[in-house]
Amino acid sequence: MSEIDSPAQLFPAPRADAPVVVFDFDHTLYDGDSFGHVLGWLLKRNPLRTLVALAATPLLGPMVAFLPTRRRGISGYVWIGTFGLHGRRSFDAMLDLYVATHQDEIRRRLLPVALEVLRGHRAAGDRVVIATGAPPELARAILAFVAHQDVPVIGTAVGPRFGAMGARRHCHNEEKVRMLRERGYGEIAAAYSDSSADLPLLLAARAPVVVNPKAKRVEMFRRLLPPGTPILNWGCAGRAGQPVT
Template identity: 65%
Template sequence: MSQRPPTPRADAPLVVFDFDHTLYHGDSGTHLFKWLIGRAWWRVLLALLLAPVAAPLVAFLPTRRAGISVFVWAGTLGVRDRAALDALIDRYVATHAGAIKARLLPLAVEVFQRHREAGDCVVVATGAPPELARAILAFVAHEDVPVVGTLLGPAFGGMGALRHCHHAMKMTMIRDAGFVQPVEQAYSDSSADLPLLQAARHPVVVNPKAARVAMFRRVLPPATPILNWGCPGRAGDPAGDESAG
């Protein structure tokens, strides 16, 4: 990157990016939690024992936070505070730097950077822990971008998801973080982000699952772009210049 983008004005348009499958190819939180669990054989065994209960919970929106918390807990049992967890996250990112960099989608990063250079108020809102998204974004010099993410905290000797930045809660957490202006533009792949996409004046669906395209066309404004930013295995039209709000 050349120079640091300008600081957004107080009245700058609010532009919100999802992270997984939008800026990053894959589910960054799942990758992290698999690593946390895989650090010890007994954690793997614990996760396998809990999976028959936890995995079905993850599959459904109302119980997703509880299911995720079970796997987070298995990977963090013995981790007592956020500082220790953040240190583990930083270690994970440092030791997997090559693979993580390869998952950042170049076209997505380019659109992201154009918004920042235009002086927009750019926020990343993700279901992953915010420290994880910040550490990954630092690879492309975006370490100063505000990140709103899932809040993890102490739970039964480990860590759990206290507030999952997902579905309607994502909008609540964006507002609670102080971003109260109307959402000018929002980018996401996920039907779980419909509250965010529907709140945006200019929603953009990127890298959706093929089975979700018809639903997005039905519930979002007719002119909504549905694009593919080079995410393998995902649907969407070839991307053009969709960053002009």
């Protein structure tokens, strides 16, 4: 990135009392499950890991499908996909390798409408923060493609666990709101997310916006969120919401 294109020159530094705006990452700024794509790549790189994952799917698959057990199911796949990695340095190196070898795919998955909304908030001087269930290092590396790598990212903390890598603290559901508050993002002016797991975040925001939701979740959002809450589609095929171009 050239000096003229640096984020510090493109956007004003937000004031300490500026409105806090929170974006989810997957299915909000990025079309898909970013760490799921990394995990699939890790599993496919090693035939033994692929076989173990397939053998474990009758147990782990249903766990991932249901919110109360989703964290445990995903952790099982992460353990299989990262077995043999020694520490955070090895894990971060694998994330860097994935991003470096999938640049075209990643660029295609970044949603232009979402990025325009993100730019608008930054240009207005808002305190923008990304809160994601993915590792923050992955989200930062992807945001670097579009000159937003300086946006604060709060994500799932990952560390060594039983010979592989596992979540030390999962940035998910109510825990996401707690992690935001611990970092000083107490009063949330606006929040953007696709996920029913982010209902605590959306309810905490003065102006929640649902983007790219699953069709089966739309009625739930309409019932639980304030009347008139926008439910939009920012370009995720197969997802619900009013299309925005």
